[in-house]
Amino acid sequence: MHEDHRPAKGITRWLYATNHKDIGTMYLVFSLIMFFVGGAMALVIRSELMSPGLQFVHPEFFNSMTTMHALIMVFGAVMPAFVGLANWMIPMMIGAPDMALPRLNNWSFWILPVAFSILLSTLFLPGGGPASGWTMYPPLVLQTGDAFPFLIFSIHLMGLSSIMGAINIIVTIINMRAPDMWLLKMPMFVWTWLITAYLLIAVMPVLAGAVTMLLTDQFFGTSFFLAAGGGDPVMFQHIFWFFGHPEVYIMILPAFGVVSEIIPTFSRKPLFGHDSMVYAASSIAFLSFIVWAHHMFTVGMPLSGQMFFMFSTMLIAVPTGVKIFNWVATMWRGSMTFETPMLFSLAFVFLFTIGGFSGLMLAVAPADIQYHDTYFVVAHFHYVLVPGSVFAIMAAAYYWLPKWTGHMYNETAGKLHFWMSTIFVNLTFFPMHFLGLAGMPRRIPDYSTQFADFNAMASIGAAGFGLSQLIFVYVLLTSKKGKKATAEVWDNPRGLEWTVPSPAPYHTFNVPPKMPDEPVLS
């Protein structure tokens, strides 16, 4: 029978993969490798910043480290990890046999190793890698040497991968749900990915446009951003951040979805306010398009512009707060246990909220004059990205690993990974709030001596955090040694993925499932 055929043997299984589980696995493995590559760059940065004076690297190389660290983490670690989770879980969660466009799916993945090989190869070029910051502002980015066309090309490739993946996700969710699974019956992880996919299609082409204009300014005599030719450097910032702000919501919405799956399971209680959570996620997505210039409060914007962007940015706090309250209300009067996925999800709620608070402070434009381009901003976005997005990815990995491998992972090691990560992530990034308030700018390789103590703390924290991730690798490598997992894995979780065996068969839901009578409430 068709559904019994085994996967291909050897490299062809992976190179020609069209199975959503195999492609999901490749995305996740790729993102883990990129996480360590980006992490190594962070350790170069933090080693140099451990004490005042320049000990290890020259300023040009330091700038390329900050630039590449961000590009790798954003486009190589966080985004592919969420796409990997989407590939593995969305078809199973909606009762579909696979993604709608399996061959497109294959290309969406395989573009990425090519793109990142091109990007990382620039570190070996004579002028080194790009050093303009991941934000690539002109005119500075046009001073990039030989690395410049490689940077632009690799970004185009990453964008193609994301756009194709997003199309696949939307088509799959809209067309291939099990009968009886109307939209508001879908799990939150599927909802947040549906919204994220629309954001990706809307903004990745904008980034492509922006970097193409950089390319033509550099090589083909245009002056989009060059004042001498009648262009405007600030226009790049508008175009970039029109992409860039929705981009950060692209990186957090699937995390919201993950946490909305996990907390109900380990509270043994339905997600509080499911429909409200859908509306809140949609509001956040809509608002994300009209706040971009809050990254630009110091460029010399007219007062009316500053006011508009300040108010719209503050407004995002409302639906975000609604989500936090709903998670807490899910926990409230539940019957909680604290396995590793729950620990990471709870830490997400706590620490993402702290990142949200610094975000609200940043929205206050006059105060932002003091925070902009300082370590206060660095603290903010690392709180929402590391104990935010990255912790959610880890939570999802622990949550669904038994479904993927068929075995329970090592719970003790998982908890150890959690506690070490949480302690060190706070040691690394909390002091950065103080550094920013005390006046330390971003993207500097050396600093005045009054900043030394908190920098040393952050560097020690970073080393500890990096080492702690090796525990995660250990958990993954030993994941098949634990006891066999049941289909349900956890205590009565909701969702179609828990109705198939563990490990999930190579092909699942070849026949659409009959929906359970009660609504799928998470």
Next chain:
Amino acid sequence: MAGTANADWALNMPRGVTELSAETYDLHMLVFWWCVGIGVLVFGVMIVSLIRHRKSTGAEAATFSHSTIAEVIWTTIPVVILLLIAVPTAKTMIKLEDSRNPDVSIVVTGYQWNWHYKYQDQGVEFYSNLARTSVAARAKESGVDPYSVENYLLEVDNPIVVPRGKKVRLLLTSNDVIHSWWVPELAVKRDAIPGMINELWFRAEQSGTYRGQCAELCGAGHGYMPIVVEVVEPEAYQVWVQSRSENES
């Protein structure tokens, strides 16, 4: 909580030496305390729940899954809080933009990697570079201990001098890439962009020496082009302008 400028272990931004830097500081503290309050509330409820609603101590899960009243309440109250923050903020923003009728105008040009200052109509202009003591120490493996350098990376050869109590307006531009002029104690920061002229203004109420840094990545020397502002009594400022313009003519 204002703290001494350039202190080790500083936790907060300075209150600064202008009326608007104090308003900025107050807005910062306003939103900070709101965040603390909301955090105590939310984290408090979470912690109570984590203790009381555990399976291991016998808690049984309730079955409720929604409440429209709760959603309305926790949507409306945050909107009100945001208004309470937005209204005073808007007032300060309007004042910050009003750079009319300055007493002193200085054209500031960012370069890779120093600043150029030109006092309008005064015949005074000069470059402001990182001080030699810092230059000697900052190189990789320089052998000089940064702790032995006073105001390491925050000292220049030619500081900008301005009169106390007078409205000073800066016109900012750049010769190459985007830079940004920032002095925390004056609570002003604005990008210096090639092809554009940006404006900022301040009125320093206390004399003293205030230090800042370039606040927009501008290449390898981004961390090495600080700003030093000396605020002096108006009479001393006039003397300084006289002597500098005589030296330059």
